[in-house]
Amino acid sequence: MTPNRHGSAVIEFPSELEIVITREFEAPIALVFDVLTKPEHVSKWGATPPDRMTECSIDLRVGGSYHSSFVTGDGTVFSFSGTYLEVEPPTRTVETWLFNCWPDAEAVETMELHEHEGVTTLTWKLAFSDKAGRDHVTRFDGQQDSLDEMEDILRSLLDPSRA
């Protein structure tokens, strides 16, 4: 019987520039890597209904790019894109991360996988390069504008599909 790991993600903020999420999966590392990096798999889990994933392209090689787009129930479009800096199947990818709602934020995303006794641990890190990006995460001044931004932040955190 496979243990139920639902709800087991660990979310940490090791510094003001970084967000780290850790999650274990009851699956071999090669399969987890494929599910996280192949468009035919990502399109299966990428969107949260009723949102739809409208685009998912992944050119998984150093210098290759990825792009994913989502449309929400109210027609809002979110997209993520970037370029792969490191690709080491099935353990690691490093890529730049751009989010259409935060044009001034630059970040580098790192996905690492580690398998131990049939259990694969995903460590997903988003590291902002400077204060502009960081401020999206830490800004919290109670104004509606920033609260709207907060929604965008959360949405982006909910989308590890470019990992």
Place this chain on the structure above:
Amino acid sequence: MSISEYVLSMARASTTSDVFNAVADVHRRKILDVLITGEKPVGAIVGDLSMSQPQVSKHLRVLSEVGLVRCRAEGRRRLYRVAPEQLRPVHDWVGKYERAMNDRLDRIDDYLQELQRQGDGSDT
């Protein structure tokens, strides 16, 4: 309800609470970190942090206004302590976010299990 609507409703709800504003400031969070270890006078907080007494007093005023910090007089001293129950809105808000994040990872998990049941996951 989509996550975006859900999160937006949470964000809007939070405008009714200044607690979020109070903990947005790194200095005020440091003061809370000091006070969580026990009741202290202003001087002790100043001693623990690299802030001036006027600065600490200003932040204590903000924290007191939203109920995160309570103050009582003991002789001529005023002692400050944290009222952690007032952090409940922040705790609840973060909890909802964690659940939403988990939903996505749980979906990956379910998909992985489905692929393995199908024996369809061996291509690399």
